[in-house]
Amino acid sequence: MNGPVVVGIDIKSGSPRSKQRPLYSVSIISNDGVLFEREVATFDEIIALMNRYGATILATDNVYELARDSKGLREVISKLPSGSKLVQVTGSPNNFRPLSSIAKEMGLSAPSRRDPLESARLIAQLALRGVGFEVVAMYPETRILITRNRSVKQGGSGSDRWRRSIEASILSEANRIATELDLANLDYDLYVERASGGLRRAEFIVYASMSEVRKVVKESSEWAPLRIFLRESWRRKIKFPSGDVVKLPKSRPIIVGIDPGMSVGLAILDLKGNLLLLKTLRRASRSEIIEEILDHGYPVIIATDVNPPPKSVIKIANTFDSKLVVAKYDMKAEEKKRIVSEYEERTGIRVGSSHERDSLAAALKVYLKVKNLITKIRQRINELDLPLDPDEIARKVLKGMSISLAIEEALSEEVKKDRDLGLKHKYSEVRRELRRANRYIRSLMSKIAELKRDIERYEALLREKDEEIAELKKRIELLEDRRNMEIEVDRRISARDARIRELEKQLARERWKIDLLRSQINQLTSQDKPPEGIRLTVLPSLSKDRIEMLQSRVSNVGEVIVALDASGASSGILRKLKDLGIRAVLYRGSPPPKQFIESARNMNIVVGSVDEYKIVWNGITPVIPNEEAFRLLAKLNEDLLKEKMEVETDLLNII
Incomplete structure (x- = not known):
């Protein structure tokens, strides 16, 4: 199996503080994954599972789900398999943290409050990763007890001999x-x-673990005359050593009196002679004595009335680097009683046992020796009016330093402290500035992240717009192609229509010619003699080129011209027509411009439609019969007469 095996538990029902027996959900895991899980199990079943899977860690989020108090926890820890430990993954009582926040920090999903098995699995995973504090209920020491086996009894006259033998x-x-x-x-x-x-x-009391002691000492059989058994040393209080920061309370110097023995007397005085502790500890280890002392201060003097001092007292003094004061001779009981009784009368306290009396007598005897020195220190500080702690100066002096040197050193420390305080103040200011800067940076980072999200959103919108624009451009190109195509179609249709109109005109002229030719043919076939009348000259149009062509063949030109297209006639050709002897211009289709008609009238040239007159053919030559010619001549004379009358009227009006 790879790595340690961890058992994670979470309470499912009941409680150690209630009448209902607590039941737990259990998850057993290792680096290989989940080995075993159960929804409901008792504590005894959990211990059996730990033995079965070789688990070395029992993890929980609250050790008081296993026991109602410290005494119960000692019983729980004593039942754990050898070499295993109890771990609380949520921290020590002074630094308790929610399970969900720890899971979030470790990158694990928070458990459901309604699922104890899921919580047990998470607790096991956290403990496997090294999260949590071990619960310690014992000192790192082992007790070896050698005593008479009470089950062995011997009666009769040899009982005393048997007892002495044991x-x-x-x-x-x-x-x-x-x-x-x-x-x-x-x-x-x-x-x-x-x-x-x-x-x-x-x-x-061996200051080593049980496993180390077992290598040296073996327990005896239950039926041997004497009994040797080993046991671990339980603490008075449950500890979370990984979560505790041990600070020795050096701020209060104290004087400690110790009466060593099976029952240890312990007396603690401050430097004003006030009694802080007077207690008897039965078969106490050095760890227990040191723990009691540290609860009240830090010793500058440790006194004992036993000479030579026991090894345990020497080691306690060395632990604190304190001055050990040993009486040059063992104090007599009368002296001890006198010192203690005077103190009892002065303070009103009452001493219980002889061990307490001996320890208090040793402490008081030392205090009475240094009392004048401590008073002198206080007076010197008051005379100099210095802001110094008398107890701190007394600590240095009682360790062998002179009063002047102790005061000078304390002043140097105060100056350094002030300087350090200034540095700390600056450091605090810098830290505050850094915190403000960090908050500002975090806000900027948040804004940057928000702006990045906006940029990404706008970039996405731009991409959508670009795609939309590209699509619209394609549509525009298609529409432009379609429009160009429609324009081209319209242009071609217009060109076609113009060509059709031109061809229609040409067709009309050709049809007129055909009709004219057909009429001539009919006349030629129906008449025996040619018709009499005025010969007509047919021109396609009244353009300047056509008139010049007439001038070149003036002998064949009649007095009347028939223009197939007179719409483009200009007034400039009338003089040439007059010179050719043309007296009338007949047109077919659209009439000539009004200006042309007015100018022709002024030059006595009749302009009219060919449809108003009957035309006959003399072979291939069109002829206007005489009667039609007379009517045309009459119209000419009528126009002249009308014009003459208009002129006379104008003259009369002028006159």
Whole structure:
């Protein structure tokens, strides 16, 4: 199996704080994926599953879903398989975070609140990735207890001898274990209860894990005369070491008195002589003593009335780098009682046990020695009117520094602190500016992102418009092609119509000619003698070229001209017609312009339509019969007479 195996659980129903037994949803995973899942399981079934799959981590989002208090958690942890640990993935109680936000940070989907199995799976995945804090309920130390096996009894006259034999065996076994621990270089403290035959009880506190101690010491059989068993040292409080930042409270210097032994007396005074703690700890380890001391301050002096001091007291003093004060001689009980009773009368406190009395006496004796020095320090600071902490100066002086040097060093530290404070202030200002800049940058980035989205949207619109424009251009090109085609068609139709009109005119002329020729033929065939009348000269048009052609054959020109197309006649040809002796111009179809008609009348040339007169043919020559000629002549005379009368009228009007 690849990597650790993690069991993730989430409560499904019930609660450790209610009468209903809690039930859990379980998900077991490893790097290979999900190994096992169950909707409902009891805690005992979860432990069995951990043993079956070799799980080393039990993960939850709240350890108090497993137990109602710290005592219950100790029982839970004690039931876990050896080498396994309990992990809370949502952080320590001082830094608790929602499961959904942690899942989002790790790139996992948040679980449904209604699905405990999904939550259990997510919890297991987070623990597998190293998320969460281990719950520690024990000190990193092991206790070895050597005592008489109560199940072994011996009566009769040999009972005393049997008891002394067991006490001697306990002493021998304690010596053997001490030797083994020394050879293994394991640090330990030893508490014993002495008896006439040796030791009634011995307890080692070894500052090592259970696994290391088991390599050196083996537990005895249940039926042996004496009992050797190992147990882990439980903490008074559940800890989340990965989530706690340990800070030694050096702000309050204290004086600690310790009375070592099976029952440890512990007394703590501040530098004003006030009692902060007076307590008896039974078979306490160094870890427990140090934890009690740190709850009240940081020791500058540790005192004991036992000379030479026990190894445990020396190591506690070394841990704090504190001054160890040992009485040159063991104080007598009367001296201890006197010191403590005076303090009781002055403060009103009452001492409980002899261990508390001895520890308080040791602390008070040291305090009384340094009291005048501490008072002198306070007076010197007040005289100089310096903003310094007397306790901090006293800490330095009690460690061997002179008062002047301690004050000078404290002033230097204050100056440095002020400078650091200024730097911190500047740093804070810079950080605030950076935060504002970051907020501004984030807002700009947001605007940029929004503008980019707008640009993308507008680019998409432009692409759509470009496509629409291209489509419209194609349509315009098609329409232009169609329009050009229609224009070309219209042009060709116009040209065709013009050609048709021209051909129709030409056809009409040709038909007239045909009719004229047919009439001539009919006349030739129907008449025996040629008709009499005025011969007509036929011209296609009254253009200048046609008139000039008449001038070239003046001998064949009659007095009357028939123009097949007189619409383009101009007044300039009338003089030439007059010179040729033309007296009348007949037209077929459209009449000549009005100006031509007026000018012709002024020159005594009759202009009329050929349809008004009868024309006959003399062979191929058109002839206007005499009677028609007379009518034409009469019209000419009528026009002349009318014109003469108009002139006379104008003259009369003028006169």
